[in-house]
Amino acid sequence: MKRRILKINKLLAERFGIPERQFPRPSPLSILIGTILSQNTNDTNSFKAYSSLRKKFPHWNHVAEARLSEIEKEIKSAGLWKQKAKAIKAVLKFFSEKDPSLNLDYLKDKDSDAILDELTQFKGVGVKTAACVLLFSLDRNVCPVDTHVFRTLNRIGPVDSANPEKTFYEIKDKIPDGIAHQFHTNLIRLGREICKSQKPSCSICPLKKICKFDNKNFEESKSITSKEFMLLDNIFEV
Secondary structure, three states, X not given: OHHHHHHHHHHHHHHHOOOXXXXXXXXXXXXXHHHHHHOOOOHHHHHHXXXXXXXXXXXXXXXXXXXXXXXXXXXXXXXOHHHHHHHHHHHHHHHHHHOOOOOOHHHHHOOHHXXXXXXXXXXXXXXXXXXXXXXXXXXXXXXXXXXHHHHHHHHHOOOOOOOHHHHHHHHOOOOOOOOHHHHHHHHHHHHHHOOOOOOOOHHHOOOOOOOOXXXXXXXXXXXXXXXXXXXXXXXXXX
């Protein structure tokens, strides 16, 4: 599988380039909350919610002390604001009891499986959200699996899994060193721009020669709109 992932990654990089990364990396808590906000919405809406929350409450301690209704008001653009506000409050309550400064740097000393176990104990924090903390904050070589990554990988053929979580665990230890971020990001772009759930634009896909998807669509494709903005590469600290 590693060899096939390398081939896919090479073809994706030739099409989309190698995405830039933030440095220094955002804190684990900022990535965790940003990813909660990103669930079931697009990156533009979730970034608007994240920005509004950080401008209203410059420090996560302020969010921890805020009323739920105040948090809900700031994150409405992300949708599902009631359940997301509850998830954020639960996360902040747990970690503030461990360390009032809300410093999660202790996670750096844990292995990835232990971090996944710790973070997924919260309602509203699944494997994908926890994996985003691993990749975007802690720089672990893992590929979070969202709906786009799930769809594209199962169509292309490295995996044949029933759901995103199973796909994540199938590839977790098979990502060649150092490529997880570009692999993850470019698969999302592939899913957003070309390998859509309905009527994928197979005629212009950089992977069409190696893709195992049975129902390819070779109808002439309209112009493709670039969708390169990624929330988790734009998470900022205040």
